[in-house]
Amino acid sequence: MKKFTKALVGMGVVMASATLLTACGNSNSSSSSNSGTTTVTIWADDPNFNVPVMKTAVKMYNAEHKSSGVKFKVQTEGDYNTKVQTVLSAGNKKNYPNIIKIEDYGAKKLISSYQDAFLTQDSVNLSNFSAYKKSVVSYKGKTYGMPFDSGVSALFYRKDIFKKYGVTAKDLDNITWDQFIKLAEKVHKGSGKSILGTGALIGEDPDMVRQLLQSAGAWYFDDSGKLDVNSTAFKESLKTVKKLKDDGLITGYSDFNARNKALYNGNNLAVIEGSWFSASIKADKKSSGKWGIATVPRLSGVKGATNSTNEGGSSWYVLNTGNTKADNAAKKFLKTMFDGNSSFYAKVLKNQAAVATYKPAMKNKEWDTTDTFYNQKVNQYFKKNMNKIPAVSYGIHSSEVENILSGNLGNYYSGKTSLNATISKIESSYKSQVGSN
Amino acid sequence: MNGVNEKTNRIGWWFIGLSIVGFAAFMIYPIVSSVKLVFSSLSGDSSTFVGFGNFVRLFHDTTFWSSLGNSFLFLIVEVPIMLLFAIILAVVLNSKTLKLRGFWRLLIFLPCVTSLVSYSILFKMLFSADGLINKFLENIHLISAPIPWLTDPTMAKIVIILALLWRWTGYNMIFFLAGLQNVSDEIYEAAEIDGASKIQQFMHITLPALRPIILFTAVQSTISTLQLFDEPMNITNGGPNNSSTTIAMYIYNVSFKYVPNFGYAAAMSYVVMFIILVLSVIQMKVANKDD
Amino acid sequence: MTNRKVNSVLKYxxxxICAFISVFPFIWMLIECTNSSADILAGKMSIGNQFMVNWHNAFSQTNLIGDFWNSLKIATGVTVLSIIVASLAAYGFQxxxxxxxxxxxxIFIASMMIPFSVxxxxxxxxxxxxxxxxxAWAVILPSITSVFLVFFFHQSLETFPIDTIESARIDGAREFRIFWSIVLPQLRSTFAAAAIYSFMGAWNNYMWPLIVLQSDDQKTLPLLISGLSANTNFSIDYGVIMILIIISTIPIFLIFLFLQKYFVQGMTGANKG
Known part of the structure; x- marks a missing residue:
């Protein structure tokens, strides 16, 4: 048995060396609480959009706060949402970044699941931002997020081809879906092309349903967070998509690339997306002058239906890393730049086409200039509609509902199941998957 | 045994020690911690004890059953075809009369050098609606309209199965090829003299000789197919209509995409582990039946 | 005679056909890395003139060199350490x-059935x-004890002539010395096979690095590739992706090419009995 004890001692030595390795690992990591400077780490996901926006903010902030002793580090993350959830679930504060971008749809889920990880940002003046953002960044009456960009939606359409079949910009603005379908049919019959396109199969695509719901101030849940798919708005949204599909006016592509390709080569003539999609439309330089934007049609017969809605958009959140100095520096940085610096917003509107929800910055001239690609005052349109987006509470189980929808809507759209049967199927699936309603 | 005294035998523990440390730290410890999870509803940072609640919930969860069904479908359809092909290829590549054997082996094994992510992306591109496969089939007038490979529930499954076959057949072939080295040529020569046909030789000499390797590859493929993640994630992302979502993907979604519930995810993992265990035991039983 | 000839033709x-199917995606990849992203999407099947552009973009738009180095570091670390641990353990067990x-x-063997998600x-x-x-340690440490490799070495040691070891003992050689200078040289092909297996697994590993490597400068090649081709609303440069896939495939290809002989031999040993 003595040899065995020896073996145990040997293992102890190995363990000790493993700990040594750990120590090495530690000194490599970026936490630098004991040194003179404080590091604030910022996570963002889009190297073409929110990363350069943040870098601009850091640059401008540093120019004004030279002796703050704070160093900012902006990191891009692939598979962003997973990564955020993983770092939070590990629960090790030392590994938290200080500031993270969270898509508005997913914010409540994370805040409610990891309440201890988030810090409130009490100094944010929410009345400075578009009204619909308030419910997005608030949880249990407290402000957790710094509102940033809006995904205010628009109908992007090929005005040259629409015009050829007698549909002008004036015809499209502020109309109902019934009216839109009539116009779209004219263009569809004349050109033989699909009108609307989605970046997923129609039965799988949550974007269209989301936008239709929010345009009527509705969501998958009611204000108390209960599943609410029996609403007129939800039913009317599904009926509208089905009508579009039955008439051949909408095509679901296998992915965004395929959809965008169809937009570039003229097989698909329009799309309803958030303001950020403008950059993708403009990426096809040779089609300059051919595209226009109009308001999104509103649902017929639904109370509170509007021509304004939203797709995407995000806000900034501060995590509780346990390092008070860094935490406060992060809050101060966000407050200074994102809730108080109009010239910063002017800069990122110009350079990154960032459609931000900060109202004081909307006086900037940049918002009212004519976009030469569209020959239209595009930003002015975004600005006007952004403040009209109905406020809804996105709830915490949106991902689950959208997964259930993608398993059921296909059958409804293809006529295999009735609307009521589809809805009760969604309700029962939700109950079984989430464990409650 | 072996005439080695006990003292020498104890030295054996020194050889094993390192691996036991690693095993304890990175296998035993995580498992013990996950047992705790199974009986709790760990939503984010708040944890409540729910007893067998996670298993009850799982029983009623239709998404769980459909993704489990998809995993099984991949297992039942893909693994037998793959192993059969792998055996046939191994036999052909083992034949003495085949010229350039090393060259052919290299080519057949080539798919295994690609990473799962890379080849999934290649397959996704090849099978897209206006991808090369459809273009080719249209050019030889086999089809008149593009096949919706990735957007039809059945086709999406077929693409994943084809991808798995492409990537893993050569891998399993190597094991069979290795096994065939142990079968002496004299047995075949004797069978030839007795007038046995090639098929008879295959059925009565080759297959029985390869039985332990068939068992090994079958168990290994079962384990990895029930954990299938990279391919459906990168080729179809589980679509369309969840028709190619595997159980591993659903566990991942419950952990990282939905409101995170590690307790529930852990409970599902344990069900998968139990299924693998049962299947492996059955496979071993079947393989050893004739002994 | 004719029957045999027909047989032989069928065999070829x-x-x-099998070889063509195996190789085709590689040929396609080599052709498409010379085309622009738009041409790749349009299904162009001839060699283009965009190779230098794609090559340049791959290096300038991504952290290719750094990520390659990360992959190499991790794969080498895992291979060396896991082989040492597994061969020692298998020897101890056998x-x-x-x-x-x-x-x-x-218990080791049974643990092979535990899904990673647990x-x-x-x-x-x-x-x-x-x-x-x-x-890199976050990826390397959990991979050091590979139960599969222990099993693999264990199988190949099954046929190892015990007499050699015993006569060495009689000559007074110490146990580690026997392992090092008698057993190890004889298992060369087993080591080569294990090295290929281990390196390939570590080089191509996706899910775990995805979870633990969070900053850009620590990413491995599979993370880089999957990140660039995710279904987002931003356009994907397939020309760059082709270059990246090729570059990430070359090391494994070379290793396999040079160790192929040992690989098949090693597998043979592993499956006796």
Missing amino acids: IFIL IYRSRGKNWVYS LMIPLYRMVSKLGLINT
């Missing part, structure tokens, strides 16, 4: 007899508590 046709050892070995969250919490997130 079969092997030719050559020595003492109480409890078979029991431990059975381990994922606790492992992540552990690695995170040790402060290893964003370091």
Whole structure:
């Protein structure tokens, strides 16, 4: 048995060396609480959009706060949402970044699941931002997020081809879906092309349903967070998509690339997306002058239906890393730049086409200039509609509902199941998957 | 045994020690911690004890059953075809009369050098609606309209199965090829003299000789197919209509995409582990039946 | 005679078709890396003139060199360490007899059936508590004890002539010395096969690095590739992706090419019995 004890001692030595390795690992990591400077780490996901926006903010902030002793580090993350959830679930504060971008749809889920990880940002003046953002960044009456960009939606359409079949910009603005379908049919019959396109199969695509719901101030849940798919708005949204599909006016592509390709080569003539999609439309330089934007049609017969809605958009959140100095520096940085610096917003509107929800910055001239690609005052349109987006509470189980929808809507759209049967199927699936309603 | 005294035998523990440390730290410890999870509803940072609640919930969860069904479908359809092909290829590549054997082996094994992510992306591109496969089939007038490979529930499954076959057949072939080295040529020569046909030789000499390797590859493929993640994630992302979502993907979604519930995810993992265990035991039983 | 000839022709046709299917995606990849993203999407099947552009973009738009180095570091670390640990363990299990050892070995083997998803969250919490997130060690340490490799070496040692070891003992050689200078040289092909297997697994690993390597400068090649081709609303440069896939495939290809002979031999040993 003595040899065995020896073996145990040997293992102890190995363990000790493993700990040594750990120590090495530690000194490599970026936490630098004991040194003179404080590091604030910022996570963002889009190297073409929110990363350069943040870098601009850091640059401008540093120019004004030279002796703050704070160093900012902006990191891009692939598979962003997973990564955020993983770092939070590990629960090790030392590994938290200080500031993270969270898509508005997913914010409540994370805040409610990891309440201890988030810090409130009490100094944010929410009345400075578009009204619909308030419910997005608030949880249990407290402000957790710094509102940033809006995904205010628009109908992007090929005005040259629409015009050829007698549909002008004036015809499209502020109309109902019934009216839109009539116009779209004219263009569809004349050109033989699909009108609307989605970046997923129609039965799988949550974007269209989301936008239709929010345009009527509705969501998958009611204000108390209960599943609410029996609403007129939800039913009317599904009926509208089905009508579009039955008439051949909408095509679901296998992915965004395929959809965008169809937009570039003229097989698909329009799309309803958030303001950020403008950059993708403009990426096809040779089609300059051919595209226009109009308001999104509103649902017929639904109370509170509007021509304004939203797709995407995000806000900034501060995590509780346990390092008070860094935490406060992060809050101060966000407050200074994102809730108080109009010239910063002017800069990122110009350079990154960032459609931000900060109202004081909307006086900037940049918002009212004519976009030469569209020959239209595009930003002015975004600005006007952004403040009209109905406020809804996105709830915490949106991902689950959208997964259930993608398993059921296909059958409804293809006529295999009735609307009521589809809805009760969604309700029962939700109950079984989430464990409650 | 072996005439080695006990003292020498104890030295054996020194050889094993390192691996036991690693095993304890990175296998035993995580498992013990996950047992705790199974009986709790760990939503984010708040944890409540729910007893067998996670298993009850799982029983009623239709998404769980459909993704489990998809995993099984991949297992039942893909693994037998793959192993059969792998055996046939191994036999052909083992034949003495085949010229350039090393060259052919290299080519057949080539798919295994690609990473799962890379080849999934290649397959996704090849099978897209206006991808090369459809273009080719249209050019030889086999089809008149593009096949919706990735957007039809059945086709999406077929693409994943084809991808798995492409990537893993050569891998399993190597094991069979290795096994065939142990079968002496004299047995075949004797069978030839007795007038046995090639098929008879295959059925009565080759297959029985390869039985332990068939068992090994079958168990290994079962384990990895029930954990299938990279391919459906990168080729179809589980679509369309969840028709190619595997159980591993659903566990991942419950952990990282939905409101995170590690307790529930852990409970599902344990069900998968139990299924693998049962299947492996059955496979071993079947393989050893004739002994 | 004719029957045999038909047989032989069929054999070649079969092997030719299989080889073509195996190789085709590689040929396609080599052709498409010379085309622009738009041409690739349009299904162009001839060599273009965009190779230099794609090559340049691959290096300038991504952290290719750094990520390649990360992959190499991790794969080499895992290979060396896991082979040392596994070969020692297999030797310990196979050559020595003492109480409890078979029991431990059975637990090892049974653990092969545990899905990674069971381990994922606790492992992540552990690695995170040790402060290893964003370091190569987070990927290397959990891979060091590879049960499959232990099994693999164990199988090939089954046919190892015990007499050699015993006569060495009689000559007074110490146990580690026997392992090092007698057993190890004889298992060269087993080591080569294990090295290929281990390197390939570590080089191509996706899910775990995705979870533990969070910053850009620590990413491995599969993370880089999957990140660039994710279904987002932004356009994907397929020309660059082709270059990246080719570059990430070359090391494994070369290793396999040079160690191929040993690989098949090693596998043979592993499957006796």
